[in-house]
Amino acid sequence: xxxxxxxxxxxxxxxxxxxxxxxxxxxxxxxxxxxxxxxxxxxxxxxxxxxxxxxxxxxxxxxxxxxxxxxxxxxxxxxxxxxxxxxxxxxxxxxxxxxxxxxxxxxxxxxxxxxxxxxxxxxxxxxxxxxxxxxxxxxxxxxxxxxxxxxxxxxxxxxxxxxxxxxxxxxxxxxxxxxxxxxxxxxxxxxxxxxxxxxxxxxxxxxxx
Amino acid sequence: xxxxxxxxxxxxxxxxxxxxxxxxxxxxxxxxxxxxxxxxxxxxxxxxxxxxxxxxxxxxxxxxxxxxxxxxxxxxxxxxxxxxxxxxxxxxxxxxxxxxxxxxxxxxxxxxxxxxxxxxxxxxxxxx
Numbered sequence: 001x002x003x004x005x006x007x008x009x010x011x012x013x014x015x016x017x018x019x020x021x022x023x024x025x026x027x028x029x030x031x032x033x034x035x036x037x038x039x040x041x042x043x044x045x046x047x048x049x050x051x052x053x054x055x056x057x058x059x060x061x062x063x064x065x066x067x068x069x070x071x072x073x074x075x076x077x078x079x080x081x082x083x084x085x086x087x088x089x090x091x092x093x094x095x096x097x098x099x100x101x102x103x104x105x106x107x108x109x110x111x112x113x114x115x116x117x118x119x120x121x122x123x124x125x126x127x128x129x130x131x132x133x134x135x136x137x138x139x140x141x142x143x144x145x146x147x148x149x150x151x152x153x154x155x156x157x158x159x160x161x162x163x164x165x166x167x168x169x170x171x172x173x174x175x176x177x178x179x180x181x182x183x184x185x186x187x188x189x190x191x192x193x194x195x196x197x198x199x200x201x202x203x204x205x206x207x208x209x
Numbered sequence: 210x211x212x213x214x215x216x217x218x219x220x221x222x223x224x225x226x227x228x229x230x231x232x233x234x235x236x237x238x239x240x241x242x243x244x245x246x247x248x249x250x251x252x253x254x255x256x257x258x259x260x261x262x263x264x265x266x267x268x269x270x271x272x273x274x275x276x277x278x279x280x281x282x283x284x285x286x287x288x289x290x291x292x293x294x295x296x297x298x299x300x301x302x303x304x305x306x307x308x309x310x311x312x313x314x315x316x317x318x319x320x321x322x323x324x325x326x327x328x329x330x331x332x333x334x335x336x337x
Contacts, residue, residue, distance in 0.1 A: 031222020035295055039302035046306040050313035075251055082243055085283060089236035092224075096232075187224045190283040194276050201272035205254035206265065 027180055034184040038191045041154075045195050048147040049202060056206075060138035065207035068133055070124075074204045077120045078196065081155075084113035085193040092186045098174045107166050110189070114159045121152050144203065151199055154192050161185055221291040223284055239282025246275040 023029070056065065091106035125145070128134065135145035165185055168178050250271040253259055259267060280286045286295055325333075 027225065028222045031224060032294055032298075035223040036298055039298055042302055043305050043309065046309045050310045053310060053314050054317045071251065071255070075247075078247055078251075082240070082247065085243075085279070086236055086240045089232070089239075089283060093232050093236075183222065183224055187284065190224070190279060193283070194279050197272050197275050197279070201250060201268050205250060205268055208254045 026176070027183070030180045031183060031187070034187055038187060042191065042195065045147075045150070045198070048143070048150055049198060052143040052147050052203065055139040055143040056203075058139040060140075062138040062141065063131065063133045065140065065144075065203070068128060068131070069204050069207055071204065071208070073120065073124060074200055077117055078200050080113045080117040080120065081193050081196050084110045084117070085190055087113065088186050088189045092182070095174065095179060095182050100169060100174070103169060104166060107162055111159050111162050114155055114162075118152060118155055118159075121148065125149075148199060148203065151192065151195055154188075154195075158185070158189055158192060161188070221289070221295070223286055223292070223295045225285065235282050235285070239278055242278045242282070243275055246271050246278065250275075 087106050087109045091103055091110060094102035094106055128141075133141055135142050162185060165178070165182050168181070172178050250268055253264060253267050253271065256264075280299075286292060286299060288296060
C-alpha cells in the first residue's frame, strides 16, 4: 500500500491525484487547441509540398526553376522572416511582463519585417509574371505559385491578426483572454517560419542542387 | 484547498516557457543556431566543396535540424512530462506529413515509370 502511495506522490508533486485536479487552465487548453490547428495547417502545406515535389520538373518547355530564382533575393526574404520570428519572441516576453510600450515596439518591428517579406515576395511574383512565367505557364509554375502564395497569404493574415491584437491591448489591456490570443499569434508566426524553412530548402535551394 | 492552489502544472501550452528568466536566452540561442543553419544551407546549395549528388541530402538534414531548433527554442516544445500531449500531437502531425509527401512522390514516380512514352501513345491514337 505504501509503495503505491509513493508512486502516486512521485508522479504528482503535490500529491493530488490526476482525477481530482479538475480541468486544466484555460491557457493550456487554448494553447493545445491552437497547436492542433497549426499541425492541421502544416498538413495542408504538406499536400502543397507534395504537389510541388511531383510537378516541380514539369516545365512544359517553359522557364525552369534555376532560370527564375535569385538566391540573394531568397536569402533576404529568409532573413526578414527569421528576424521577425525573433522579435515576435521579444514581444511575448514584454507581454508576459505586462509592459505595453515594449509590446507595441516589438509588435511594430515584427509587422514591419513581415510586410518587408511580403513586398519582396510580391515583387518576385510580379517580376516572374512579366517574364511570362505566370501560374498558367506550366504545372511547375502552378504548384510554385500555389505553395509560395499560400504561405504569403498566411503571413498577410498573421500581420492583420497582429494589428488586431495590438488594438485589443490598447482597448482591453492585458486581460488573460488577450494574453492567450497573443500567445496563439506567436505560435502561428513561429509555425509560418518553420513552413518557410521547407519552402526555401525544397523550392529555392533544391533548384540549384 | 491550499493544495489545489499550489498544484504545479501537469500540462504546458506550447510556446509557454517554464520559467520567465531564461526565455531571452532561449530565443537568442535559437536565433544564433537558426542563422548558422540557414547560412550553411545557402552555402551548401551551390558549393563545390561537397560531392554534388549528396547536396540534396545535406540540405534536407540542415532543414530538419533548423525545424528542430525552431520547435525547441521558439515554440518551446520539450520532451518533459508536462508537454506529452504537445509531443504526441506533433508526432502524429509529422507522421501524416511524411505519409502525404513521400506517399505522393512514390505513387507518382511509379505511375511515371509505368506510363507508355508519349510518342508511342500518339502512334496508338493515330492508328485507331
